[in-house]
Amino acid sequence: MPKLGMEPIRKAALVKATIVEIGRAGSLDVTVSQIAKRAGMSSALAHHYFGSKEEIFLAAMRHILSLYGAEVRGALHLAHGPEERLRAILAASFSAANFRREAVGAWLNFWVLAQTVPEAKRLLAVYQKRLRSNLLAGLRPLAGDRAENIADGLGALIDGLYLREVLKTGAPDGAAAVATAMAYLTAKLERAQT
């Protein structure tokens, strides 16, 4: 059976399985065996490819972060003008892919991971910084030097909407979240123009 070039395939399977398992368990208390099993291999193999559980978690984080990043970039690419770009960022943030229960659960737990694991903290900081600078790019033409202020509030609001999604029962509603964030935005912008 052993063909060559398995490494990327297995790694990808493990990353995917990790996100699913964390989402299912709702916590980082997931065993390597569970993850490996879901990914269709032995736990020994998981260790073989990643070396440690922590590395598996970090890889999963990078994956979620890069998925999100790609989606934002894609949406930004199609959008023209500041308003459209801002809306695109919000839409990507709450898109079906990112705002699904399992991803949101994983996200929350990565936040916890960041408290202990410096590399996890770093990754999250990168995400925050990128979001901030994307928002600023859209906001500056519209709000001038009030842009930073608005961007920080909007960033926190986005994170808060994610957080609240965790406690909700029933299917996630990305559209509602986008609406809330857009409402914040327009309120702030109208005010900035005065």
Next chain:
Amino acid sequence: MPKLGMEPIRKAALVKATIVEIGRAGSLDVTVSQIAKRAGMSSALAHHYFGSKEEIFLAAMRHILSLYGAEVRGALHLAHGPEERLRAILAASFSAANFRREAVGAWLNFWVLAQTVPEAKRLLAVYQKRLRSNLLAGLRPLAGDRAENIADGLGALIDGLYLREVLKTGAPDGAAAVATAMAYLTAKLERAQT
């Protein structure tokens, strides 16, 4: 040594120690022994009084929630008029007592706990509901039927500001958080009046 009436004292000590340890560890991966040690007793005694680790966590949650509730109630008591009351809620939310690193860390982890433990979820839901109704009471006279909309956004914003505090390095800045939340509020209110 054994005096009578130790139960409440020991329970209180354990609750306090739990919050400190969770804050320190940045996760729920805290052993009963650690908690008990910090509270100055054996782990067996902790089990004796609480029965299980989960019960200890829940007691700690109730404590934090009730501290917060008391602070809001106290602040509300002194405030007159809708605007003042809203400001009071925000000030209480980000007061030095609630917004300190260790409490924020514990808060985040209780969110995680809520994913697994129904009682924890219930407690968090109670908190959310109470916050919402407090905000609504202040908002309705100012914003009429847009109050609900604003309250939901503001609630999420508060949670988001907490979340972001976790990643920050350095001392927490409650005043800045209040300012951000107030800015949201005034922007929304001005808009509502139109």
Next chain:
DNA sequence: TTTATTGTTGATTGACGAGTCAATAAACTT
């Protein structure tokens, strides 16, 4: 066809941790 190299796992190790228990002691009751 030897000899690496890569893929793969069952079994094992070693550590840690929640919860239990038996035993001891001080205080209260009668």
Next chain:
DNA sequence: AAGTTTATTGACTCGTCAATCAACAATAAA
């Protein structure tokens, strides 16, 4: 004084889990 309740702990059980290892299989390189 004898008996009961409350406080307290060290030692122990039992389970779990991350990480390692020895061994085996298949492909590629020499």
